[in-house]
Amino acid sequence: MSCSAGVITVSDSVHAGVNEDKSGPLIQDILQTRGFExxxxxxxxxxxxxIRASLKLILSLKVDCVFTTGGTGFGERDLTPEAISPLLERQAPGLVHLLLSSSLKHTPLAALSRQLAGTIGKTLVVTLPGSTKAVRENLDALLxxxxxxxxxxxxxxxSGKVVHAALGSGHTPIVGQEHACGHHHHPGCVAPKPRTALSHDPSVPAPGRLRVSPYPMINLKDALDIIMTEIQSLEVVTLPITAGLAGHVLAEDVRAPQDIPSSKTTNVDGYAVRSTDTPGVYNVLTSRTHKLSEELPEGSIFRINTGGPLPAASDSVIMxxxxxxxxxxxxxxxxDAEEEQxxxxxQVSPGENVREPGSDVRKGDLVMQMGEVITSAGGEVxxxxxxxxxxxxxxxxPVVALLxxxxxxxxxxxxxPMPGDGWGGIWDTNRPSLQAALEGMGYKVIDLGIVADHVDxxxxAVSKGLETADILLTTGGTSMGASDLLKPVIERRFNGTIHFGxxxxxxxxxxxxxxxxTKVAPHDRKYLFALPGNPTAAIVTFHIFVVPALRKLGAWLTNKCQLPRVQVQLENAMPLDPRVELHRVIVRSTPKGLLATxxxxxxxxxxxxxCGANGLVQLPPLAVGGPSKLEAGEFAQAIMIGEIQI
Incomplete structure (x- = not known):
């Protein structure tokens, strides 16, 4: 029997990308070393x-056990027990006692840990503290x-017969015995790999290749859930305030260091005056003829431009x-050289056309929050x-390597020129189109070129991508042909894990x-998307899967990682397929609403x-006994990949 597990790190700072997650990866390493597949x-x-949403997501992936780490203490934000307790169907107080007693051997402070254990359906859920030390102690006790x-x-x-028999004989059941996860542990043994390679062996001649994909077909929602679950954000960096910040996520709260404006300023072009000054003729002073710190003389006004400070004794501005x-x-x-009079x-009222000190922002005010995206619209910069x-x-x-x-x-x-019988080959459409999309979104792209259909x-190419980028994006070589090598190379040459194929x-x-x-990544691994070779499929799957992954790497909030969806009315009938279909459309804003053509x-x-498409209408799969198409005039959801036309 094979086993699977989920790990949830509960932490505001880790979620925002401010601090590195140490306990979550530690749990993963320990479980994989113990043979969890x-x-x-x-x-x-x-x-x-x-916390509950993350737990439900992990449970939807059908794992045998879930470990949380963090949020089990008495701090104001320690809410893991409150979040998980209502979901537990059967409590396991004995496991909690085991965990606490193991930690109390090391420190009396373990008594402050509010841990839980129990089952939800066929899944065991255990909450662990946030420190790596406590995680090791607790897992050692459980394992x-x-x-x-x-x-x-x-x-x-x-039935547990194997364990009971071993205990009855006085032997430790984990040595030389197969247990629930279907693996053995012997002194000096090497931990098994997290999963067995499913891909075909490229060294086998073409007649011996697989004819049916060994990878399970999963639905669109599950694929997106897996991406959001597996990918963790990159590290925090400090950058100058330039246009290059667009697309980044703030890793700190930003507060005003002083009142803005710091003194009285004008919000119009005009002349600083006393509000008691009546209409009449006045001498004109400027910054070259009068110091701001000196009081404005009687009978004079001070020429001032929008945003400029008022001189002493003035309290209003006339346009x-x-x-x-x-x-x-x-x-x-x-x-004529200068205004004289x-x-x-x-006559203007006191304070007219004047911005008071701190009227825009007070010192210490929160002006931007950690987690906000700095957009290219300019407002955040x-x-x-x-x-x-x-x-x-x-x-x-993230930096993207493309091939x-x-x-x-x-x-x-x-x-x-291509050698052979005169066939000229086909132009590589995918690299230039994907590079245009990536750079248009502000991502740096490393072009690895066209890679021949040879394992070496x-x-x-993959090695170079791992060295120079955070995520690899490939097209072609993902199907069932004898020369489709990406899956075998990932699994057999790089010890990679294919999360879905x-x-x-x-x-x-x-x-x-x-x-x-890889040891050169923040979380000891990098990610790869192998997209189909057909050009339209490559672009569509880029927007559906890769864009959310890039945003998750950059620490965008999970609910903002996917491209926006809008309701559209169809101007054409669209046939349905047994699979969910992403139909390319042009979405226009009209007095009747959003129309999709x-x-x-x-x-x-x-x-x-x-060409010209700015949306993907998500058509439902063809159902037995259901309609064969969506008719013109019906409504559907469209994923926006470009600006709505007018």
């Missing part, structure tokens, strides 16, 4: 709703003498439009500059998401179906 993870902030294995065996419906030029000063050539046409910040802490944006696979491909910019070429969508069924262990034929190789 699948370990998924999530990070939740310290609030009950988010010693087969306690966890025996519990999982019983929860799964087993230029409410004055007339009375006389000017001449230059040596007799030409101006006639005011109105402007706010940071407005309060005088020269640099700010943000979560680093295409296939002997048949030609580089548009440097084509090389794939290994070199097929998704029930059209286009994009062979979309693959994997992680590869098809871009024509939807074959996955037809790139022109994406």
């Amino acid at each position: 699948r370990v998924v993870s999530a990070v939740a902030p310290d609030d009950e709703e988010s 010693s003498n087969g306690v966890l294995d025996h519990a999982l065996d019983l929860i799964k419906g087993g 230029v439009e409410d004055t007339e030029l009375e006389s000017t000063l001449k230059d040596p050539d007799g030409e 101006v006639k005011t046409l109105a 402007g706010t940071l500059a407005f309060v005088g910040r020269k640099e700010v802490k943000v979560v680093r944006k 295409s696979t296939g002997n048949e491909l030609l580089d548009l910019q440097s084509p090389k 070429a794939h290994v070199r 097929r998704v029930a969508i059209k286009p994009g069924k062979p979309t693959t998401f994997a992680s590869i262990p 098809t871009t024509g034929g939807q074959r996955s190789s037809r790139v022109t179906s994406l």
